[in-house]
Amino acid sequence: MLDLAITAFTLAFLTLGFRRPFLWVLAYLYIDILTPQKISWSLLASLPISLIAFLLAFGGWLLLDDKRDTRFTLRQALIVALLAYCGITTTIAEFPVEAAEKWSWVWKALLFAIFLPLTLRTRLRFEAVVTTMVLTVGAILISGGIKTVGGGGGYGHMRTLVAENSGIYEGSTLSTVAIMIIPLIWWVARHTTIFPKGKLVTLFAVALTFAALMIPIGTQTRTGLLCIALLGVLSLRAVKHRFLYLGAAGALALAAIPFLPDSYTERMSTIREHQSDQSASTRVAVWMWTLDYVQDHPFGGGFDAYRGNSLLVPTVKEVGPKNNVTLVTEYHVEKARAYHSAYFEMLGEQGYFGFALWAWIQLLGVWQMERLRRRWKDRKGPDTAWIAPLANALQLSQIVYFLGAVFIGVAFQPVMFMIIGLQCGLWSYARRIEAPVAAPVIGARAQLRVTAG
Numbered sequence: 001m002l003d004l005a006i007t008a009f010t011l012a013f014l015t016l017g018f019r020r021p022f023l024w025v026l027a028y029l030y031i032d033i034l035t036p037q038k039i040s041w042s043l044l045a046s047l048p049i050s051l052i053a054f055l056l057a058f059g060g061w062l063l064l065d066d067k068r069d070t071r072f073t074l075r076q077a078l079i080v081a082l083l084a085y086c087g088i089t090t091t092i093a094e095f096p097v098e099a100a101e102k103w104s105w106v107w108k109a110l111l112f113a114i115f116l117p118l119t120l121r122t123r124l125r126f127e128a129v130v131t132t133m134v135l136t137v138g139a140i141l142i143s144g145g146i147k148t149v150g151g152g153g154g155y156g157h158m159r160t161l162v163a164e165n166s167g168i169y170e171g172s173t174l175s176t177v178a179i180m181i182i183p184l185i186w187w188v189a190r191h192t193t194i195f196p197k198g199k200l201v202t203l204f205a206v207a208l209t210f211a212a213l214m215i216p217i218g219t220q221t222r223t224g225l226l227c228i229a230l231l232g233v234l235s236l237r238a239v240k241h242r243f244l245y246l247g248a249a250g251a252l253a254l255a256a257i258p259f260l261p262d263s264y265t266e267r268m269s270t271i272r273e274h275q276s277d278q279s280a281s282t283r284v285a286v287w288m289w290t291l292d293y294v295q296d297h298p299f300g301g302g303f304d305a306y307r308g309n310s311l312l313v314p315t316v317k318e319v320g321p322k323n324n325v326t327l328v329t330e331y332h333v334e335k336a337r338a339y340h341s342a343y344f345e346m347l348g349e350q351g352y353f354g355f356a357l358w359a360w361i362q363l364l365g366v367w368q369m370e371r372l373r374r375r376w377k378d379r380k381g382p383d384t385a386w387i388a389p390l391a392n393a394l395q396l397s398q399i400v401y402f403l404g405a406v407f408i409g410v411a412f413q414p415v416m417f418m419i420i421g422l423q424c425g426l427w428s429y430a431r432r433i434e435a436p437v438a439a440p441v442i443g444a445r446a447q448l449r450v451t452a453g
Contacts, residue, residue: 024053024060078364230403340408342411365420
């Protein structure tokens with residue numbers, strides 16, 4: 001039944017694009033995030049549905065869309081450079097088969113981030129893109145939240161809509177994306193014109209936020225817990241009653257502790273001491289190996305270059321009774337261990353130049369969104385009041401991603417590059433609608449100088 005429903009919905013979504021080509025852009029967002037072809041076992045599973053949606057979205061824009069307001073930003077140019085550079089390193093990768101497999105989806109994520117801003121000409125289109133992202137990620141979060149409340153889940157065992165532990169459905173990645181999407185959930189609830197504002201929309205936003213917060217518990221990932229804490233601190237900037245907010249957050253956290261499973265609290269306790277945790281010790285060893293590797297390979301080793309590592313990992317254990325504990329260091333060999341960090345992933349795979357390009361793209365987004373937030377925060381007109389809150393939401397999402405990316409290899413996570421595409425589009429849109437206002441002011445000043453002369 002699920003297979004029939006999701007197949008019918010996906011095909012109907014694509015069919016509607018023949019009437020409104022921009023819907024193909026939304027269809028690609030939906031397909032790339034949810035991956036319905038992995039949920040389906042019949043028609044969708046046998047079609048390259050993601051590539052079809054991508055070609056329809058690009059072709060629809062190229063042939064049918066109005067391009068008068070199209071602008072190309074610096075960040076889009078930087079993504080073009082990163083795309084080209086990754087293509088070059090793929091051709092000379094140390095593990096060409098594995099590198100080609102990763103390249104098969106990375107190029108689409110990068111190219112779509114370049115393409116998406118070109119389609120964002122109106123407020124309604126921004127709303128449609130953000131709402132599609134929120135509802136699509138929300139479908140995964142609701143499934144995971146229900147299973148968590150029902151007692152399901154566990155580290156590496158949480159199964160939502162897809163019975164696999166990879167991509168967005170990997171536990172730590174899903175936890176990070178779940179917390180990243182919360183600022184966008186509330187922007188949709190407060191500023192969208194697609195749904196009428198009211199109690200139902202607010203109630204759904206509350207429920208979806210609750211489901212998002214359940215994901216780190218269901219997946220039992222330490223990354224998710226840290227992301228929740230960071231978002232809570234960052235949200236203080238936009239909260240009117242900060243002391244009330246802090247009190248409510250603290251009370252909620254204390255009230256939740258008795259209901260957490262023992263396996264979750266035990267796993268979270270390992271945050272304090274990484275040396276006694278084999279997983280954490282292995283990550284540190286991989287990071288040290290990557291720093292040595294990039295010194296000998298300054299341009300990186302291509303995608304999945306980590307497969308060449310061989311590590312001697314120390315683990316500290318406590319031996320003996322509690323009143324006479326002895327610390328013993330044990331060593332074990334690990335081979336082909338992944339980076340477990342987007343930063344070291346970029347450094348090992350793309351070298352210093354690729355890492356610098358990626359970091360420039362990311363940090364420029366934080367700076368641009370901060371400029372938009374400050375520049376537009378006092379504008380309360382019906383056509384502009386949504387810009388500063390969207391800039392703030394996109395910035396918060398990106399900063400949460402920065403923290404999650406420390407511990408998971410999500411350098412090319414498609415959802416993050418969709419957010420980057422939204423940032424580029426918002427930056428271009430805000431500059432465009434300001435231009436007609438700025439021109440008469442400049443002209444008036446010039447005329448004043450002439451008159452005075």
